[in-house]
Amino acid sequence: MLVAALALTGCAATNYGDEQLKLRMATVGKDIMWVPSKVDIVHKMLDAAQVRSDDIVYDLGSGDGIIAIEAAKRHGVRAVGIEYNGDLVALARRNAxxxxxxxxxxxxxxxxxxxxxxxxxxxxxxxxxSINARLMPKLLKMRPGTRVVSNTFRIESWVPDQELQSASGDVAFLWTVPAPVEGRWDLSGIAGARVVTLDISQKKQFFNASIDFDGKRVARIDDGQLAGTQMSLEFTHANKRYSLRGQVQGSRFSGRLNDDPGQPVSGVLRP
Ligand SMILES: C[S@@+](CC[C@H](N)C(=O)[O-])C[C@H]1O[C@@H](n2cnc3c(N)ncnc32)[C@H](O)[C@@H]1O
Structure with missing residues (x-):
């Protein structure tokens, strides 16, 4: 990124900053230098994250404050920037x-x-x-449903839910923190067995699972998915296709079989 920015700008002074602080690209940060996001990709990022007025937006490495300020201006949210460089913090406060x-x-x-x-x-x-990769474990432990959106850079092995592109050609990526569902679930409401268990092995927003009826394996599930707290899976048993969709709240699940309100299913994750 440093090389790219220097090549683009020749380390030139920019129109960024104010009377107290004239900014140059490559103003030194800590783990990465300051380069500003363009406003069109910022709008794309905030729109894709479906920012609503009750959200709380944090921009990590907030520079001159553009993302936090645009979030508050366009979406009416409370926004917080965390920035290592004290001059940039002071400038961002003046900009706000x-x-x-x-x-x-x-x-x-x-x-x-x-x-x-x-x-x-x-x-x-x-x-x-590399900074995104170091932040990933902490991001994945955030409240399920938290949206993470990154200008230009991916987050290592975490497959994005959406890829964005601005009119000026910048790219960004969106993820939603998945609920943690790894483990053995006891399900009630599925006809055909007294005890139904679902054994989940989770990889971020994707999971594999096996489903047992009264201790007997009846299906393998290879493409279970989580969209934040929304869990969905499909399986075939006795030549019939089933889908199960619902909400995870902590160690509880409540949903429907085959999207049928007459077939509610609930689940509890074993401790
Ligand atoms: C590429 S700039 C992005 C600025 C702003 N978020 C934007 O999109 O315009 C990265 C910013 O992160 C800051 N930074 C680098 N390492 C940091 C760290 N460990 N903690 C906080 N800020 C950091 C830099 O000073 C710089 O302002």
């Missing part, structure tokens, strides 16, 4: 003030690897692949 958004937007000087951002419901990034 100039936009009249100081009540809704705040900036914290600190290291994204140290500061707490667990209250976020949307996390935005423009940090580089």
């Amino acid at each position: 003030q100039r936009a009249g958004l100081q009540e809704r937007v705040s900036f914290k000087q600190g290291d994204v690897f140290v500061e707490d951002f667990s209250e976020a419901t949307v996390v935005t990034l423009y940090m580089g692949e």
Whole structure:
């Protein structure tokens, strides 16, 4: 990224900053230098994350504050930026003030690897692949349903739900934190057996599983999916195709077989 930015800008002064701080691309950060997101990709990122006014957006490595400020301006949210460079924090605060958004937007000087951002419901990034990879374990432990959206850079092995492109050619990626469902579930409501168990082996938003009726394996499931807290799977038993969809809340599941309101299914994850 450093090489790319230097090649693009020749380390030139830009129109960014204000009377107190004239910014150059490649202003030194900690783990990655400052390069600003363009406003059109920022809008795409926030729209794709379906930011609503009750969300809390955290921009990790917030630079001059553009993402947090646009989030508050366009979506009416509370937004927080975490930024290591104190001059950028001060500039971002002035930018928020100039936009009249100081009540809704705040900036914290600190290291994204140290500061707490667990209250976020949307996390935005423009940090580089290796930083994203280091942040991934923490991101995956966030509240299920939290959206993560990254300008330009992927997050290692986490397959994005959506790839975005702006009119100016920038790309971004969107993920939704999946509910943790790994383990053995006892299901009730499925006809044909007294005891139905579902054994799940999870890989981020995807899972494999096996389903047993009264202790006998009846089906393997290779393409189970989680969209945040929404779990869905399909299986075939006795030549019939079944689908099971529903919501996971902690260690409880409630859903429907074959999308039929007359066939409710509930589940409990064994401790
Ligand atoms: C590529 S810029 C992105 C700025 C802004 N998010 C945007 O999209 O315009 C990355 C920012 O992360 C900051 N940064 C680098 N390492 C950091 C760290 N460990 N903790 C907090 N901020 C960091 C840099 O100072 C820089 O402002």
